[in-house]
Amino acid sequence: MCEYHTGMAAQLTAEEVRSFVDRITAGVCPDDPAAQVDVVAALETLKCAASAVQAEVSxxxxxxxxxxxxxxxxxxxCRGRGVASEVALARRESPHRGQVLLGLAKVLHAEMPHTLARLRDGSLSEFRAMLLARETACLPVELRMFADEETCADPTxxxxxxxxxLVGRIRRLVAELDPAAVARRARKAASDRNVTVRPAPDTMTYLTALVPVxxxxxxxxxxxxxxxxxxAAGDPRSLGQLMSDLMVARVTGAADTGSPEAAPAVPxxxxxxxxxxxxxxxxxxxxVSADGVPAEVVPAEVARNLLAQAIDQPADSEVINWFRCLYRNRLGRLVAMSTRSRFHTKAMGEFLALRGAGICATPFCDAPIRHNDHITPVADGGETTADDGQxxxxxxxxxxxxxxxxxHQVGHPVDRHQVETITPTGHRYTATAPAPPGWREPRYVQAGPGRYQLIA
Incomplete structure (x- = not known):
């Protein structure tokens, strides 16, 4: 158990931690260069120790x-459902990350006490502790504890x-302790193959495929x-450009256009x-977004070029284009969407996704939207409306x-859509819908006593 709940040790309180944070952030940087480096090193130890305490309390x-x-x-x-999400909210992380951190905490507490001790004394960071837990996950508990002792019992x-x-050390040890487990993990890894997309600088994306070697x-x-x-045939593109364009063409089934500005049509x-x-x-x-892909910000000129290319298609093209109007109020809140069909569940789901930029409405969660949810459950009288949807x-x-x-929804009805989440412990977290493209928050400056002027 966490030592703050055993023996005669005083319980740690959030107020004490906040007071200590205020103390170290208000401190003055020392003048001596050696002392400055010592402070950096001591703060790194503090970060590691704080991660250990977070794990134990979790x-x-x-x-x-x-x-x-x-x-x-x-x-x-059903017991413990939602605990990982509570941990994620408290740590300002995504729910998936909260699940990973809670799982790591349980493993360190029950099966890797030496790794937890090294995290507590600052010899290991939380990231390295997570790598050790991941590399030993295929071992039986008794062998995992042995690997933990061999690797982390001695801080020096x-x-x-x-x-x-460090990763090389633990991998060699795991392979020696249980070669069959390593082989089973390698076979299982093939079932984890997938393709992911994530943003890159300058309106680019990383399309990553995890496949067997x-x-x-x-x-x-x-x-x-x-x-x-x-x-060799004279194509002026670089090797990297050619490989990228060929991959897109082969995946989508469209002909290679030879230019990233004229991307092939994708169905x-x-x-x-x-x-x-x-x-x-x-x-x-x-x-710019797609089903299951969060919105990516692009410059206006890039967006106009995309629209122009989509419109300027030959008569026999299979590309279909249509325009819809998204209406926002004077405070930047999306309030309605036009459509050629009546306002039904599918259209409402599209509106909710556009309002949230395709990203889950839970605070700190970056996952793409998969479900259309009633803020107030239908069983409790919730209505199928844009205001009660997320x-x-x-x-x-x-x-x-x-x-x-x-x-429940918070704020004035004309403000940007806001939802407050209350966890079982009573902690409150508020999520605000992002501003739609082209919107800038009003900025005022004081022009005189009691007078303010809108400048942007």
């Missing part, structure tokens, strides 16, 4: 919640050890061979949200079904 809270729910008659399969053994060396090497070699052949719906001012030549950025990821929608979770 484990205690999870156990307490499960015990209380068991006493209340909650089924074993970690002096000067980099992340790559043989397939990955074969795909890369095939793209490189085709790109080298095109280069999916792509939403370009742009203000009327920017469409007419303004400079406010726009957003877009959530699957994990957040399931988490709010746990006992003790509540949500």
């Amino acid at each position: 484990v205690v809270y999870d156990a307490r919640r499960r015990a209380d729910e068991a006493a209340a008659g909650v089924g074993a399969a 053994a970690l002096d000067g050890v980099g992340t790559r060396e 043989a397939q990955g090497v074969a795909a890369y070699a095939a793209l490189r061979k085709a790109a080298e052949a095109a280069r 999916v719906t792509v939403d370009v949200v742009i203000s009327d001012e920017s469409l007419a030549g303004g400079h406010a950025p726009a957003e 877009g959530l990821c699957q994990a957040c929608n399931h988490a709010k079904q746990a006992p003790g979770w509540r949500q």
Whole structure:
């Protein structure tokens, strides 16, 4: 158990932690260079120790919640539901990250006490502790505890050890302890293959495929061979550009256009949200999104080019274009959307996704929207309206079904859509819908006593 709840040790309180934070942030930087480096090192130790305490407190809270729910008659399969989301909110992380951190805390507490001790004394960071837990996950508990002792029992053994060396150490040890487990993990890893997309600078994205090594090497070699052949035939594009364009062409089934500015037609719906001012030549950025892909901010000129290319299609093109008007009020809140069909569930779901830029409405969650959710449950009188609706990821929608979770809309009806989440412990978190493209918050300056002037 967490030592703050055992023996004669005084309980740690949030007020004490906040007071200490105020103390160190208000401190003056020392003049001596050596002392400055010492402060940096001491703060790094503090960060590691704080991560250890967070892990221990999270484990205690999870156990307490499960015990209380068991006493209340909650089924074993439902106990602890939502705890990871509570941890995520408290740590300002996504629900997925909260699940990972809570899982790490449980593993360190129950199976890797030496790693937890090194985290507490600052010899390991939370990131490195997570790597050790991940690399030993395939081992039985007794072997995992042995690997933990071999690797982290002696703090001096970690002096000067980099992340790559530490991971190499634990991988070699795991392979020696249980080669069959490593082989099973390798076979299971093939089932985790997937494709992900994430933003990159300058209106680019990283399209990443996680595939078995043989397939990955074969795909890369095939793209490189085709790109080298095109280069030998006189194509002016670089090797990297050719491989990128060939991959897009082969995945989408469209012909290689030879230019990133004239991307091949892709048989999916792509939403370009742009203000009327920017469409007419303004400079406010726009957003580009697709089903299951959060919105990405792009410059107005890029958005206008995308729209122009979509409209300027040959007569026999299969590309279909249509325009819809999204209406915002004077405070930048999206309030309605026009459509060629009546306002039904699908259209409302599209509106909720556009209002939230395709991102889950839960605070700190960056996952794409998967579910259209009633803020006030239908069983409690919630209505199927835009005001009582929000877009959530699957994990957040399931988490709010746990006992003790509540949500309601806050703020004036004409303000931007806001939802307050209240967790079982009474903590409150507010999520505000992002501003639509082209909107700038009004800025005022004081022009005189009691007088303010709008400047932007």
